[in-house]
Amino acid sequence: MKPTMPAELIRDGAQPILVYGAGGHGRVVLDAALRVPGLRVVGVVDDDPKRRGESILGVDVLGGASILSEPRFGACRVVVAIGDAAARAEAVARVEAVGLRFDAVIHPTAFVAREASIGDGAMILPMAVVHTGAEIGRHAIVNTGAIVEHDCWIGEFAHVSPGACLGGGVRVERAAHVGIGACVLPSLRVGAGAMVAAGAAVIADVPPGAVVGGVPARTLKGE
Ligand SMILES: CC(C)(COP(=O)(O)OP(=O)(O)OC[C@H]1O[C@@H](n2cnc3c(N)ncnc32)[C@H](O)[C@@H]1OP(=O)(O)O)[C@@H](O)C(=O)NCCC(=O)NCCS
Structure with a gap:
């Protein structure tokens, strides 16, 4: 060039x-x-x-x-x-x-509500939904087809994987990762650096750094 x-x-x-x-x-x-x-x-x-x-x-x-x-x-x-x-x-x-x-890069097919906020460097990928009142942190990823419901808070460097679904008011803290197709029930917290396995149904708060998986989700690694 x-x-x-x-x-x-x-x-x-x-x-x-x-x-x-x-x-x-x-x-x-x-x-x-x-x-x-x-x-x-x-x-x-x-x-x-x-x-x-x-x-x-x-x-x-x-x-x-x-x-x-x-x-x-x-x-x-x-x-x-x-x-x-x-x-x-x-x-x-x-x-x-x-x-x-x-x-930030927001794919034209993503839905971002008027009262959602998207941090610098965040990536909102095809068919993702970021509903009203949600806040997406700097350099976070809302991947293909993921749903971030109203009033969720996604910390910087966090990742909501393809097809994952977060109920209203969920908090995903810094660098935590919600795996492909996982669900997190409303108002729960996924602690910093935690990993939610693909396909999990999270029904309780996830401690920082823990790895949880299954339906309902249980600890795979960590506390
Ligand atoms: C949870 C995860 C991180 C574990 O990976 P790992 O550290 O390599 O662990 P292993 O594959 O060795 O599995 C460890 C245990 O967890 C279990 N496990 C792994 N993935 C699981 C899942 N999705 N749900 C339930 N249990 C799972 C394994 O069966 C194994 O159980 P065992 O000890 O009784 O045999 C990984 O399987 C996963 O789900 N990653 C998500 C990836 C993703 O969504 N990426 C998005 C890219 S866009």
């Missing part, structure tokens, strides 16, 4: 954006970002040197985090599209270190 100055990156009022992460989740987020009229995807960033020069959905992998400080990307915002929460947090820190800001 030829070098582009920041002023040239902003065309038609669209916000230039870099997608950080060329793995499976990264490609899903890239596909979403390409469909958002207000965004213009400038490139993909990935720290694996072998990926440099690849083209994904017609977008070039430009290089690793070291390119983020190049002046030509000064007007860009970033979405860190790495599925693993710890790796995502590390990448976010690298972006923050060079002073770039983040943008």
